[in-house]
Amino acid sequence: MNFHFEQYWKEYNDNTLSHSETHYLLTIYAILQKGEQLRASTIAKELGISRNAVHLQLKKLNEKKLVRVKDNFITLSKSSIELVEKIANKRQTMIVLLSEVLGVPMSVAATDSCKIEHLISDETGEALLKFVQFLRSDRKVVLQFLKEYQKYYLQCDPEIGCGLCENIHSMEKNNED
Amino acid sequence: MNFHFEQYWKEYNDNTLSHSETHYLLTIYAILQKGEQLRASTIAKELGISRNAVHLQLKKLNEKKLVRVKDNFITLSKSSIELVEKIANKRQTMIVLLSEVLGVPMSVAATDSCKIEHLISDETGEALLKFVQFLRSDRKVVLQFLKEYQKYYLQCDPEIGCGLCENIHSMEKNNED
DNA sequence: GCAAAGTGTCAAGCAAGCCTAACACTTATT
DNA sequence: AATAAGTGTTAGGCTTGCTTGACACTTTGC
Numbered sequence: 001m002n003f004h005f006e007q008y009w010k011e012y013n014d015n016t017l018s019h020s021e022t023h024y025l026l027t028i029y030a031i032l033q034k035g036e037q038l039r040a041s042t043i044a045k046e047l048g049i050s051r052n053a054v055h056l057q058l059k060k061l062n063e064k065k066l067v068r069v070k071d072n073f074i075t076l077s078k079s080s081i082e083l084v085e086k087i088a089n090k091r092q093t094m095i096v097l098l099s100e101v102l103g104v105p106m107s108v109a110a111t112d113s114c115k116i117e118h119l120i121s122d123e124t125g126e127a128l129l130k131f132v133q134f135l136r137s138d139r140k141v142v143l144q145f146l147k148e149y150q151k152y153y154l155q156c157d158p159e160i161g162c163g164l165c166e167n168i169h170s171m172e173k174n175n176e177d
Numbered sequence: 178m179n180f181h182f183e184q185y186w187k188e189y190n191d192n193t194l195s196h197s198e199t200h201y202l203l204t205i206y207a208i209l210q211k212g213e214q215l216r217a218s219t220i221a222k223e224l225g226i227s228r229n230a231v232h233l234q235l236k237k238l239n240e241k242k243l244v245r246v247k248d249n250f251i252t253l254s255k256s257s258i259e260l261v262e263k264i265a266n267k268r269q270t271m272i273v274l275l276s277e278v279l280g281v282p283m284s285v286a287a288t289d290s291c292k293i294e295h296l297i298s299d300e301t302g303e304a305l306l307k308f309v310q311f312l313r314s315d316r317k318v319v320l321q322f323l324k325e326y327q328k329y330y331l332q333c334d335p336e337i338g339c340g341l342c343e344n345i346h347s348m349e350k351n352n353e354d
Numbered sequence: 355g356c357a358a359a360g361t362g363t364c365a366a367g368c369a370a371g372c373c374t375a376a377c378a379c380t381t382a383t384t
Numbered sequence: 385a386a387t388a389a390g391t392g393t394t395a396g397g398c399t400t401g402c403t404t405g406a407c408a409c410t411t412t413g414c
Contacts, residue, residue, distance in 0.1 A: 145322035
């Protein structure tokens with residue numbers, strides 16, 4: 001416990017993307033993926049903020065070469081697509097870990113993941129992904145591990161279930177030993 | 178993937194404590210635990226910010242009943258001690274999961290945990306704690322699980338090690354079967 | 355005892371990121 | 385053609401949380 005956290009706490013805002021920027025880019029990415037043309041006011045509606053705020057943020061994102069605006073239509077640069085996909089992966093990994101493995105309710109898992117997705121380092125993101133992939137594999141040792149975890153740590157009514165036990169049961173079905 | 182994240186993204190700042198407040202309280206807690214008397218300028222030195230900034234923040238924390246100031250000496254209220262201990266637990270749990278189980282370097286684990294500790298819900302914090310406690314227990318199924326995980330997912334030179342394999346080996350020693 | 359150092363406090367300023375108000379311009383509607 | 389609705393843009397304001405400068409008061413050192 002003698003790690004000097006005081007050295008780290010200021011790094012909170014030293015991220016590639018701020019929380020705000022992250023959600024602009026994620027939103028833009030999601031809409032563009034549907035094949036739709038995208039303008040500022042759509043982002044405003046989607047994020048629930050004013051057109052003016054979007055306008056200002058887009059100007060900054062454009063200066064940072066993260067978005068392009070042409071004829072009022074918005075596209076993402078290659079580098080920001082990479083950033084967005086990395087962050088979306090981190091979010092998804094966290095959600096799976098929290099909800100599928102640890103049994104946290106989906107809405108809580110989604111909220112928490114949404115808050116921290118842009119703060120997690122690539123190193124941690126990759127380690128989490130590997131771990132979750134392993135936990136989702138149908139190895140015997142994983143199923144035994146999960147069953148034992150469920151047995152001791154998740155108090156759930158077997159009649160009702162808890163979200164997690166259903167996952168384990170369905171994994172078992174795919175892995176008849 | 179059709180979860181509406183746009184509903185959540187604004188909750189980023191709706192936390193009991195901001196990142197800044199969190200680190201004020203954690204710092205105050207740590208110093209008081211050493212039994213030392215504490216004044217504003219000490220916090221300034223510890224956090225690496227100006228006395229003026231500390232002064233303003235302490236005024237706000239005092240209004241929120243999170244700290245008490247008497248004769249320029251600072252103490253924590255009962256409610257903020259509870260908050261601090263909860264957050265410190267979340268941080269510690271995350272650090273253990275990342276560094277001991279997933280093999281992320283300690284400095285990365287510390288930085289990431291420091292950034293997200295105050296954003297994680299109590300529900301997620303408790304679920305993570307249970308999971309880490311289980312992973313640290315000396316159950317046979319846990320050791321097998323960790324060994325298999327290490328085998329497939331952690332490329333490390335057995336001569337040098339990776340931080341994680343050492344943990345597993347030491348767990349094995351305590352669990353002669 | 356007196357200068358130097360440490361401490362608390364107020365003021366003004368800055369950056370991020372939001373807000374509302376106001377205005378210009380372009381589409382739709384009728 | 386005329387009014388309404390949608391969109392982009394600028395300007396001023398607010399909050400959080402930091403900064404530096406200036407000033408007063410209290411310790412400490414010689």
